[in-house]
Amino acid sequence: MSLELESISVAFGGFKALDDVTISLKKAEIVGLIGPNGAGKTTCVNIITGFQDPTSGTVMLDGQDINAKAPYDIRRRGLARTFQAGRLFSGLDVLDNLAVTGVGLGHSRRASEDEALRVLSWMGAGHLAELPAAGLPYTDERRVGIARALMFAPDYLLLDEPAAGMSETEADDLAQIIRRIADELNCGVLLIEHNVGLVLSLSNHVYVLDAGKIIEEGDKTEILASQAVREAYLGAEHAPENMEHA
Ligand SMILES: Nc1ncnc2c1ncn2[C@@H]1O[C@H](COP(=O)(O)OP(=O)(O)OP(=O)(O)O)[C@@H](O)[C@H]1O
Numbered sequence: 252m253s254l255e256l257e258s259i260s261v262a263f264g265g266f267k268a269l270d271d272v273t274i275s276l277k278k279a280e281i282v283g284l285i286g287p288n289g290a291g292k293t294t295c296v297n298i299i300t301g302f303q304d305p306t307s308g309t310v311m312l313d314g315q316d317i318n319a320k321a322p323y324d325i326r327r328r329g330l331a332r333t334f335q336a337g338r339l340f341s342g343l344d345v346l347d348n349l350a351v352t353g354v355g356l357g358h359s360r361r362a363s364e365d366e367a368l369r370v371l372s373w374m375g376a377g378h379l380a381e382l383p384a385a386g387l388p389y390t391d392e393r394r395v396g397i398a399r400a401l402m403f404a405p406d407y408l409l410l411d412e413p414a415a416g417m418s419e420t421e422a423d424d425l426a427q428i429i430r431r432i433a434d435e436l437n438c439g440v441l442l443i444e445h446n447v448g449l450v451l452s453l454s455n456h457v458y459v460l461d462a463g464k465i466i467e468e469g470d471k472t473e474i475l476a477s478q479a480v481r482e483a484y485l486g487a488e489h490a491p492e493n494m495e496h497a
């Protein structure tokens with residue numbers, strides 16, 4: 252059981268946003284995807300989840316080709332994502348934000364609300380259920396975004412910068428949740444983060460993307476020792492954060 256990006260390339264006009272990218276993620280495993288701004292990380296997520304089509308290459312989900320499948324279809328097959336910006340329905344409370352996803356997946360309203368409460372309490376966020384999504388503090392909005400993605404137990408979860416804007420303590424709490432998603436829910440997590448320390452400490456395997464190409468992959472030790480990774484980040488607008496804390 253795995254999610255495989257096989258030689259994915261994406262061109263926007265003449266610009267290659269992804270060039271021959273191959274990534275593998277197994278269930279219950281945490282795989283990191285790091286790289287400077289504009290490297291192509293979100294484009295990878297958009298390709299995997301059907302929000303965008305690759306120019307060439309295939310995406311295989313548990314042995315099935317999911318290229319050109321619609322986002323809702325891919326979500327039904329057990330592959331969920333979060334967004335860089337929260338994208339909650341501001342007019343609904345937290346419970347309904349989650350329940351809507353359940354209904355979209357084909358479950359009854361009642362079953363969706365039950366599942367929403369179960370997921371929220373699993374995350375230690377049960378107290379948020381009745382609150383309007385619009386007024387949530389930033390960190391809670393992020394947590395609700397993850398809870399929504401966990402509705403009805405996906406096999407794979409793609410997290411696009413879940414720790415952005417969080418304090419160190421908040422990022423530590425998030426790290427625990429990510430670890431539990433893999434360990435307790437048996438869910439494969441693709442973790443995209445500028446907080447490189449967080450990624451290196453959690454991931455079984457890390458891919459480094461720079462200007463659309465995978466320039467390095469390996470475990471924490473291999474990534475920290477890589478000259479190519481240092482060079483990629485030295486040239487970047489934002490140096491890798493917390494690398495020394497990894
Ligand atoms: N729809 C699009 N049309 C044209 N260019 C695009 C489109 N989407 C993304 N790009 C370009 O592709 C490149 C990769 O973008 P992407 O958003 O995947 O980077 P990223 O690694 O997620 O960056 P960040 O760390 O800032 O979130 C960027 O140069 C971006 O401007």
Ligand SMILES: [Mg+2]
Nearest residue numbers: 292293294335
């Ligand atoms: Mg991005």
